[in-house]
Amino acid sequence: MTASSYPDNRGRxxxxxxxxxxxxxxxxxxxxxxxxxxxxxxxxxxxPVEPASMLGGPFAPPSPPSPPVQQALLxxxxxxxxxxxxxxxxxxxxxxxxxxxxxxxxxxxxxxxGRSLTDAVTSGGVPHGxxxxxxxxxxxxxxxxxxxxGDRLRSAHPITSxxxxxxxxxxxxxxxxxxxxxxxxxxxxxxxxxxxxxxxTVDAVSWMHDRGVSLYGGDVSDSFPPSDPAMPxxxxxxxxxxxxxxxxxxVATEELAETCAExxxxxxxxxxxxxxxxxxxxxxxxPQAIF
Numbered sequence: 001m002t003a004s005s006y007p008d009n010r011g012r013x014x015x016x017x018x019x020x021x022x023x024x025x026x027x028x029x030x031x032x033x034x035x036x037x038x039x040x041x042x043x044x045x046x047x048p049v050e051p052a053s054m055l056g057g058p059f060a061p062p063s064p065p066s067p068p069v070q071q072a073l074l075x076x077x078x079x080x081x082x083x084x085x086x087x088x089x090x091x092x093x094x095x096x097x098x099x100x101x102x103x104x105x106x107x108x109x110x111x112x113x114g115r116s117l118t119d120a121v122t123s124g125g126v127p128h129g130x131x132x133x134x135x136x137x138x139x140x141x142x143x144x145x146x147x148x149x150g151d152r153l154r155s156a157h158p159i160t161s162x163x164x165x166x167x168x169x170x171x172x173x174x175x176x177x178x179x180x181x182x183x184x185x186x187x188x189x190x191x192x193x194x195x196x197x198x199x200x201t202v203d204a205v206s207w208m209h210d211r212g213v214s215l216y217g218g219d220v221s222d223s224f225p226p227s228d229p230a231m232p233x234x235x236x237x238x239x240x241x242x243x244x245x246x247x248x249x250x251v252a253t254e255e256l257a258e259t260c261a262e263x264x265x266x267x268x269x270x271x272x273x274x275x276x277x278x279x280x281x282x283x284x285x286x287p288q289a290i291f
Contacts, residue, residue, distance in 0.1 A: 006202060006231075006242055007209040007210075007238065007243060008243065009209075009244050010112060010113040010242060011113060011114065013113070013244075014113070015113060015115075016115075016128075017112075017113050017244065018102065018129050018130075018132070018133040019244070020112055020113075020133075020244020020246065021212075021214045021244055021246070022138065022214055022246065024178040025138065025139075025140045025178045025214050026178060028178070029141060029176075029177070029178030029179065032140075032141045032176070032178075032179075033142075033268075033269040033270065036141060036265075036267050036268050037268075037269050037290050037291065038291065039263070040290070040291075041259060041291040042289070043255050043259050043290075044252070044287070044288060045097065045182065045248075045252050045253070045256060045287040046251075046284075046285065046286040046287065047095060047096065047097045047189065047250055047251075047252050049068055049069050049095070049096055051067070051069040051070060051071035051087065052067035052070050053070070053071060054070045054072040054088065066090075066093075067095075068089065068090050068093035069087055069090075070087065071086070071087055072086045073085050074086065089284065091281070091282040091284060092104070092281075092282050094249070094250055095250065096284055097248065097249070097250045097251060097284065097287070098248070098250065098282050098284050098285060099131075099134065099247070099248045099249075099274055099282060099283060100236070100247045100248075100281070100282045101129055101130050101131045101246065101281050101282055101283075102129040102133070102240060102241070102244050103120050103121055103126050103128065103281050104236070104240060104281040105233075105236045105237060105241040106120075106241065107237055107242070111128070111129045111241065112129060112240070112241055112242070113244060115128050121281075126279045126280060130278060130279045130280055130281065131274060131277055131278060131279070131280040131281070131283045132279060133246075134246070134272070134274045134283070135276050137271070137272060137274070138180075138215060138271070138272040138273075139271050140179060140214055140215065140269075140270055141178070141179045141180070141269065141270065142180045142181070142182055142217075142267070142268050142270030142289055143171060143180070143181050143182070143266055143267050144171065144181075144182050144184060144253070144256055144260050144267075144268075145164055145167035145168055145181050145182070145183045145266075146167055146170070146171070146184045146257055147159065147163050147164075147166075147167050147184060147185050147198075148185060148186045149257070149261075151186055152185060152187055153185045153186060153220075154198070155196050156196040156197075157185075158201050159185070159199065159200050159201060159204050160201050160203045160204055161206065163204065164181075164183075164204055164207050164208070167183075170266075171267070172266065173265075173266055175211040175212075176211070176212065177212025177214075178212060178214050179211075179213060180214055180215035180216070180217065180270050181208065181213050181215075181217070182217045182218060182251060182256065182270070182289070183216070183218035183219070183220060183253075184218065184219055184254075184256070184257050185198050185218070185219055186219075187219055188252075189219075196223060196224070197223055198220050198227075199220065199221070199223020199224075199226065199227045200220070200221060200222060200227075200234050200235045200239075201227055202228065202231050202234045202238055204234070205234050205235060205238045205239045208239070208243075208245070209243055213245065214245070215245065215246055215248065215272070216239060216245055216247050217248035217249075217251040217270075218248075219250070219251055219252070221235045221236070221247065222234065222235050222236055235247060248285060248287060251287070256289055263291055268289040268290055268291050270287060270288070270289055271287065271288045272285055272288075273285075
C-alpha cells in the first residue's frame with residue numbers, strides 16, 4: 001500500500017479542523033449511546049497508577065521501568081495544617097491511560113489536517129490540534145471488540161480487518177458512524193521486551209475508517225518491532241495523523257470484557273472527560289463504560 005492509498009480525512013472538515021473523527025459524533029450518536037444505559041453499571045477503563053516519590057530529584061531515571069507519575073508532598077504550616085503535592089506527569093507513558101491529541105503525531109512536517117508543524121507546535125505550547133479539542137468531553141456509544149474471548153492473541157499477531165470484523169460479528173452489534181471501539185487483545189502493558197505484543201495494521205485502520213469510528217481505545221495499538229515496516233505505526237501515522245482519530249492508549253479491558261460477558265451485550269455509553277488542560281499533545285484520562 002502506497003502513502004497515497006492510505007485512508008485520509010485531511011481536508012474533509014476544513015483546513016482548520018481540530019476535532020477530526022469526533023465530528024462524526026452527532027446528536028443521533030449520543031442518543032444511541034444513551035439507549036445503552038439500562039442497569040446503571042459503570043466500569044473504569046483506566047489503568048491504576050501509584051505515583052512514585054520524587055526523592056532525590058524531580059525526574060525519574062531514564063531506564064525502564066520509569067514511573068508515569070511522580071509526586072512530591074508539600075506541607076503547609078508548622079505543625080502541618082494541610083498537605084498538597086507537585087506532580088510530574090508523563091502523559092504518553094505506556095503505563096498511563098491517556099488520550100492522544102492530533103498534534104501528537106506529525107507526518108511530512110505537518111499535523112492533522114495538514115497544518116505546518118512549526119505553526120501547530122511552538123515553544124509556547126500547542127496552538128493547533130491539542131487537548132483543547134477535548135474540552136467539552138466525549139460521549140458516544142462504545143463497542144467492545146474482543147479479539148480473543150477468554151484468552152489472548154498470540155505474540156506479534158498482526159491485527160487485520162478480518163480480526164475486527166469477526167469480533168464485531170461476535171458482539172452482535174453493528175459499528176455505526178460516530179461509534180467508538182474498544183479493542184481487547186488480552187495483552188496488558190509490560191516492560192517484558194521478550195514478549196512482543198500484537199499490533200494493528202493499516203488494513204485494520206481502514207476497517208475503522210470505512211465504518212466511521214470516531215474514537216479508538218484498546219489494550220493494543222502499534223507494535224514494536226512493527227508488523228509492517230512500510231508503515232511502522234499505522235494507528236498513530238494513519239489513524240491519528242491522517243484520519244484525525246483520537247487514540248486512547250493503554251486501556252484496561254479485562255473488567256469491561258467480564259462485564260460484557262455477564263450482561264450479554266458489548267455496547268455501552270462511553271464517557272471520556274479529560275481534565276480541561278488546554279494546549280497539550282495528550283492528557284491522562286479515566287474513560288467510563290456505562291451499561
